[in-house]
Amino acid sequence: MGYSIGALLVLVTLTLLVPAAVKVFAVTVFEYEKGLKYTRGRFTAVLRPGLYWVVPHFTTIRKVDVRPTFVSLSGQEVLSSDGVPLKVSLAAKFEIVGPEAAVNKIENYQTALYLELQLALRQIVASSPIDDLLQKRNDFGKQLLDITSAKAKEMGLRLLEVEIKDVMFPGEIKKIFTQVVKARQEGLAALERARGETAALRNLANAAHLIERNPALLQLRLLQVVGQSSGNTVVLGVPPQSGPIPIRTREAEEVETQHPLPEKEE
Incomplete structure (x- = not known):
């Protein structure tokens, strides 16, 4: 019993003294991050979001933000295939899907992606006439995405969008x-x-x-015009080849209804 109590005291003492001597501290990897764990300088694991204890000079944790990020190329001076000087600006959206490759295989993944986009832009513009660049801007964005996606994947990145923002010309x-x-x-x-x-x-x-x-149509049209005017005296001349327009009053129609004319015998 005495031995057990002594061992327990030793264990408690070590638990209290060792962290103070070694200076262990906590590192929190947030939801939008991934952690890269290095033990004695060597990469050992990719850490998910959570709380981790780190021993200085023995274990290091480097946090990498994996949220989508934008990169912009502005005012890239290039020549089209028909020799027209242009300034082209584009924007790209990417995210880190392989933090190990993005950090360990390349010094600065954003600079490397910028350079790849710049080279792809010059390649496409140099092989296209000016009319295509103006009319098919969306298509060129898709071409840039296709060309640079493979290179971005090697760097642990995934390109989400590439769009040409502006195409600027010289004054002339x-x-x-x-x-x-x-x-x-x-x-x-x-x-x-x-x-x-x-x-x-x-x-x-x-x-x-x-x-x-139908010459009578002209006379009817003239009568319509006269009927629409008021307070004016209008003199009409009727062409000789045009027959008279029969005008029947309401009284004549009533008399004809009451006393119909006899039908002519054939």
Whole structure:
């Protein structure tokens, strides 16, 4: 019994004294992080979120933020395949899926990714004419994503999005494109005016054909115009080839209804 109590006292004493002598401290790996554990300088494990005890000079824990991150390339000066100088800006979104590779295999994964995106951008722009760059910006973003995804994977990264933000031209090129757009809009406006005039002429031609086949239509139209006007004296001239328009009053219609005319014998 005495031996057991003595052993217990020794154990309690060691429990209290050893941490004070060794100076063990705690490291917390948060939910949005991964921890890289190094023992005597050698990588030993990837740690999940939680609380870990660390012995200085023996164990080291390096925390890596694995949340999605953005990288931006602004004002990259490149030449298109038709020799037009451009400044292109793009943005990329990535996340760390292999913290061991991102930290241990490369000195700075963000700088390396920046360089890979820059090289891929120059490759695509240099092989494309200016019209394609303006009209297919979304397609070029997908091409950049396809080209750089493999390299990013080797660095422990996963590219989520790559988009071209801006395509900027020198001042002279801007003026030329402005003139081209203006000429295109003026051409479309002239085309619409021509279509309207053609439709109006077609309607006039159809009306002329109708009047030629039915001269009385012109007289009816004139009477409609006269009926819509008030307080004016209008003198109408009727073409000789046009027959008179029979006008029947209401009294005449009532008399004809009461005393119908006898039918003519054949």
